Amino acid sequence: MKTTGLQSVVSTFREIKSRAESQWQELCNSGKPVVMVGAATCGRAAGALGVIRAIKDEVKKHKLDCPVVEVGCMGHCYAEPIVIISKPGYPPICYGHVNKVIAERLIREFILGDDPCLEFVLGALEANELVPSLSDFPRARFEKKIILKNCGHIDPEQIEHYLANGGYTALVKALQMPPEVIINEVGRSGLRGRGGAGFPTGQKWEICRNAPGRPKYVICNGDEGDPGAFMDRAILESDPHSVIEGMIIAGYAIGARYGYIYVRAEYPLAVHRVRIALRQARKLNLLGKNILGSDFSFDIRLFQGSGAFVCGEETALIASLEGEPGIPHHRPPYPATDGLYGKPTLINNVKTLAYIRHIIDNGAEWFASTGTEESKGTAVFALAGKIVNTGLVEVPMGTTLRQVIFDVGSGMQNGKRFKAVQIGGPSGGCLPESALDLPIDFDSLTDAGAMMGSGGMIVLDEDDCMVEIARYFLEFTQRESCGQCTFCRLGTKQMLEVLDEITKGQGRIEDIDMLSRLAEDIKAGSLCGLGKTAPNPVLSTLRHFRDEYEAHIKEGRCPALMCRDLIAYYIIPEKCERSCDACVGSCTTEAISANKKRIKVIDQEKCVKCGTCLSACPPQYNAVVRLSPPSEVPASK
Amino acid sequence: MTKEQAEVKQQTKRILNRFGRKRGNLVPILQKVQGKLGYLPREAMLEIAEFLGIPAIDVYSVVTFYNQFRLNPPGKHSIRVCLGTACHMKGGYITLDAWKRRLCIDRGQTTPDREFDLDIVACVGCCVMAPVSVVDDKPQGKVEPTKVDGILLSFKLKKEKQGKESQ
Numbered sequence: 001m002k003t004t005g006l007q008s009v010v011s012t013f014r015e016i017k018s019r020a021e022s023q024w025q026e027l028c029n030s031g032k033p034v035v036m037v038g039a040a041t042c043g044r045a046a047g048a049l050g051v052i053r054a055i056k057d058e059v060k061k062h063k064l065d066c067p068v069v070e071v072g073c074m075g076h077c078y079a080e081p082i083v084i085i086s087k088p089g090y091p092p093i094c095y096g097h098v099n100k101v102i103a104e105r106l107i108r109e110f111i112l113g114d115d116p117c118l119e120f121v122l123g124a125l126e127a128n129e130l131v132p133s134l135s136d137f138p139r140a141r142f143e144k145k146i147i148l149k150n151c152g153h154i155d156p157e158q159i160e161h162y163l164a165n166g167g168y169t170a171l172v173k174a175l176q177m178p179p180e181v182i183i184n185e186v187g188r189s190g191l192r193g194r195g196g197a198g199f200p201t202g203q204k205w206e207i208c209r210n211a212p213g214r215p216k217y218v219i220c221n222g223d224e225g226d227p228g229a230f231m232d233r234a235i236l237e238s239d240p241h242s243v244i245e246g247m248i249i250a251g252y253a254i255g256a257r258y259g260y261i262y263v264r265a266e267y268p269l270a271v272h273r274v275r276i277a278l279r280q281a282r283k284l285n286l287l288g289k290n291i292l293g294s295d296f297s298f299d300i301r302l303f304q305g306s307g308a309f310v311c312g313e314e315t316a317l318i319a320s321l322e323g324e325p326g327i328p329h330h331r332p333p334y335p336a337t338d339g340l341y342g343k344p345t346l347i348n349n350v351k352t353l354a355y356i357r358h359i360i361d362n363g364a365e366w367f368a369s370t371g372t373e374e375s376k377g378t379a380v381f382a383l384a385g386k387i388v389n390t391g392l393v394e395v396p397m398g399t400t401l402r403q404v405i406f407d408v409g410s411g412m413q414n415g416k417r418f419k420a421v422q423i424g425g426p427s428g429g430c431l432p433e434s435a436l437d438l439p440i441d442f443d444s445l446t447d448a449g450a451m452m453g454s455g456g457m458i459v460l461d462e463d464d465c466m467v468e469i470a471r472y473f474l475e476f477t478q479r480e481s482c483g484q485c486t487f488c489r490l491g492t493k494q495m496l497e498v499l500d501e502i503t504k505g506q507g508r509i510e511d512i513d514m515l516s517r518l519a520e521d522i523k524a525g526s527l528c529g530l531g532k533t534a535p536n537p538v539l540s541t542l543r544h545f546r547d548e549y550e551a552h553i554k555e556g557r558c559p560a561l562m563c564r565d566l567i568a569y570y571i572i573p574e575k576c577e578r579s580c581d582a583c584v585g586s587c588t589t590e591a592i593s594a595n596k597k598r599i600k601v602i603d604q605e606k607c608v609k610c611g612t613c614l615s616a617c618p619p620q621y622n623a624v625v626r627l628s629p630p631s632e633v634p635a636s637k
Numbered sequence: 638m639t640k641e642q643a644e645v646k647q648q649t650k651r652i653l654n655r656f657g658r659k660r661g662n663l664v665p666i667l668q669k670v671q672g673k674l675g676y677l678p679r680e681a682m683l684e685i686a687e688f689l690g691i692p693a694i695d696v697y698s699v700v701t702f703y704n705q706f707r708l709n710p711p712g713k714h715s716i717r718v719c720l721g722t723a724c725h726m727k728g729g730y731i732t733l734d735a736w737k738r739r740l741c742i743d744r745g746q747t748t749p750d751r752e753f754d755l756d757i758v759a760c761v762g763c764c765v766m767a768p769v770s771v772v773d774d775k776p777q778g779k780v781e782p783t784k785v786d787g788i789l790l791s792f793k794l795k796k797e798k799q800g801k802e803s804q
Contacts, residue, residue: 045763045776077765227721230762265668265705266761268774306664307704309759323663323689325702384723384764391765422722458722458764472725476759482702588735588782608738610731610782 006176008293013172016284017163024164031088033066033111035059038082038152040073040237041269042230046080047099054100055083058107066111072238074152077391079122082152085110093131096122139389139408144370146378147354148394151238156273159280162241168286170357174249175294182253183209186356188364190376195221195312195349196424196453197529198375198442204336204346209254211337211344218251218259219340219347223317225264225309226425227476229456231380232350234392236263236270239354240277244300246353248287249360251298254346259300262317265307274302309426309480313528314339314347316482327482328528349454351380371397375441385422385458386413395440402436405459416461419560420544424453426473426480427533429540430466449540451533465562466545467552471499473537477530487525491518492534499538502549504565505556505629512549516542561626564609568630571613573599575623583624586616604633642680648673649681653688660689663699667706675711704759712747712754714792716740717771718780721760728781729768733757735782736770739789752792 027034035055039048052068059066074082079096085106086092093116095106102120109115116130123134134140154161162168174182187202208216220243224232236243247259261278263271278300281287289297308326310316316326318340339345355377359367368376375397381404384390388410395404401421405411412418420430429450431438438444445452460469478492495518501507519535526532542549551557558566571583571592578598591606592613600623602613617624627633638646652669656662663685670681677700686693700706718724718733737743740753747754763769766778772788780788 041761041776042763042765045766045769045778080765224762225759227725227760228723228764229760230764233762266758304665304668306668306706307759308702320664320703321661323660323699325699382764384767385726425722456722456764458726460726464726469722469726472722480759586783588738588786608734610735611728612782615781 005294009172009175009291012285012292013168016286017168020160020163023160027067027069028086033064033085033087034069035066035107035111036069036071036084036086036153038072038074038080038084039070040152040234041267042073042077042234043080043082044269048081050100051081051083051098051103054103055107058104059111062107062112064107064111066107069155070157071154072151072156073234073392075148075234075392075394076122076389078389082122084125087111087116090116091128091130091133092125094122094125094134095120139393139410142395142399142403142408143393144378144396145394146358146370147235147239147242147351148380148392150242151234151392154239156238156240157276159241159277159284159286162239166361167241167357168245170360171245171248171286172292174252174360175292175296179209179253179255182249182360185364186253186359189359189367190364190371191352191355191359191367192375192442193349194351194355194380194454196427196451198452201348201352204348205250205254207334208336208344208346213337213343215258216254216256216343217340217345218247218254218256219314219317219321219345220247220259220261220350220353221312221314221317221347222261222263222267222270222350223305223312224267224350224454225312225480226427226454226456228382228384228422228425228458229454230382231392231455233267233270234382235350235354236267237273240270240274241281242354242357243350244274244277244281244287246348246356247300248291248298249356250346250348250353252296254344256346257298259298260303260321260340261300262303262305262311262321265304271302271304278302308482309476310482310528310530313530316528317347318345325482327484328530330527351455372439372441374443379440379452379455381455381457383409383457383459386416386461386464387411387459388413397441398439400437400439401431404440404457405436409459412459412461416463418459419462419464420460420466422450422458422460422469422537423456424451424536425456426477427451427529427536428453428456429536430460430469430544431540432544435544449536449543451536463560463562465503465558465560466541466548467499467503467558468560468562470538470541471496471503474499474534477534481530481534485526485528485531487522488527488531488534491522491525492531494518495522495535495538502552503558503563505552505563507549507553509550509553511553512542512546556629558628561628563628566630567609567626567628568604568633569602569607569609569611569613570625570627570633571600571602571617572623572625575621576600577618577621577623580618580621582616582618583613586612588612604630642678645674645678645680646684649684653685656688658689660691663689663691663696664703667696667700671706676707676709709747710751712751714753714773715771716753716755717758717761718744718755719759719761719763719767719769719771719776720757721762721764721767721769723764723767724760724769727767731782732768732770732780732785735785739785 191201192198311326316328320326335345614624686696770780
């Protein structure tokens, strides 16, 4: 690129950035209090929109000069809705589990008055004398935030917030570098694709750059179809520009002119925010023709996926972009040489692209200094299930599963015992307690029979049945199989039928061997990753929890008391309290009635085993229990 | 052609005017048309096929491949029960049963009075609020059978109130 053009890039950007910075300064350092509310999908599901309305009403009522800003997800999803208040003279304080009433109180007593309402505090954002800060939490010792750093701290609908926090500097730096040098930098950083397979990113870029054929395309794969994974959603909703910046740099490095962001239609908020981000970037000429006055042009279109799990596979994704059903085709040729409309196409995951700006800004060595020998950098996980601190975490590669679950996630809910952790969604597996000291990286998890996948982590406790979870995943892959390969289409159906029978107590002991044989055949006979990995949940549970399969088959008993055909609800007469009717009122099918002695009895014929009575029974009585097999229920007198 | 069919054709045409005649636009077109009509009637699919110059069966194959598209009209309120891993393990399937029982329909169906339609969704990414049901595009957390009854009751009360006001 010509030097004169470069000078104008730098000076144009300096202007844009200084305007953004003064806007940010005015928000943060103007002596006004600022209220930020976490309003990503998780926050909204917990009622963040109601909280925002309550805050705005209260601010208006008292005629306060106090901006209310919607931010993304901080990762502390267990404490949603989250409100951060920065008031001059106080550190920025983060409040958790805020509802409308608490929100009004915070405005009245903290902003109007001077009481920071310590009873609702989650933690301060910086060290101080008044309240413990979030960095004092034990989890902070294990976390290292790179791509989640901005999430929850900036307004994703304001490009200025991103610019003021170091945004788009990497793009300007990259525009001054020869493309080969950028690819070399990404290669040396050791970054591997975060979509799950872990292919070296630098190598992919190089193949794509060297491939003949024009135009070239960059695709951001945001078709996060794994049930139980929501990292990509959170990043797109909380910091969309970081992904866009990564895409522009990728486009410059491989010589592409167009890009697509492929987002699931099930993520309407992510779609909305990406659309706004693209519009804002285009307006500032960070995207579009002659970016910042340079001779590099690149534009991005948003494409909404329409709900097919298999479209996360790159060739299927391309088929759906072309307007075809999302059916994968054989690789090679890989999309890097023969992709969208037969042209060289670079497909990277949302997280992979979000790392790019940090690598360009801070250098390959900086990135490679975190992580293990083979897996560099950090790993982002979505923690869910029976764990105390559900949410998003980012830890260096090599952190053990035990540290993530028990130190970062604070262990199990309700003091239950840990049984297994499901990693990698339908392609991954369940790992038992003995595997907890494994370091998290691409290779060691695969050896243990799971896989890192895209990063969903579901923690299971003693109440979760391992046969049922295997059945659940198989039901999912069976439904989502595109039907192209016979083994995947029919094999998964066979396996599902066998598992269905086992969970109903109608399995035979030979079924276990048949399941493993079928699993191997499906793996060998399928074209794409969906079929190749579909049997993993079954294989890993068979490997680690064979005794549960045997209990279902031999004794008709579900050890975790979960499989509905193998359990019955029963009210222990000695424990039932005569004056209490909680279960009767809660029952959704009117299956519970009181007998002459006012002891409650469940009509097993009417019971649908929904478990509502179990939660309704007051803890001081604890009279409702689950029994397995159902024949354990004593005959009524 | 009935009046209704002609209307569908008109509306589809209006949407098609905004798109280029490129096969790659098929999915976005379908999304827009469904967004407007609520579902994809036969007439709309035929119109789209003609516009793009592709066989109608190709449009049908794309519509039936993707979970997002529906061939029957939706109800006034949509209920989507999340069956992601976390929701399933926390009893999403029990919640689905509760919806089915109360609405007397199966998944993928609409109640005869066209008030509610019920379906499942693979995962809406609110795993920490499990079990989740998406009611009229708003994800609601911790929806257990009793909350199902609560949600339905609030719809009923709202309807009664509107009925009274309009009298």
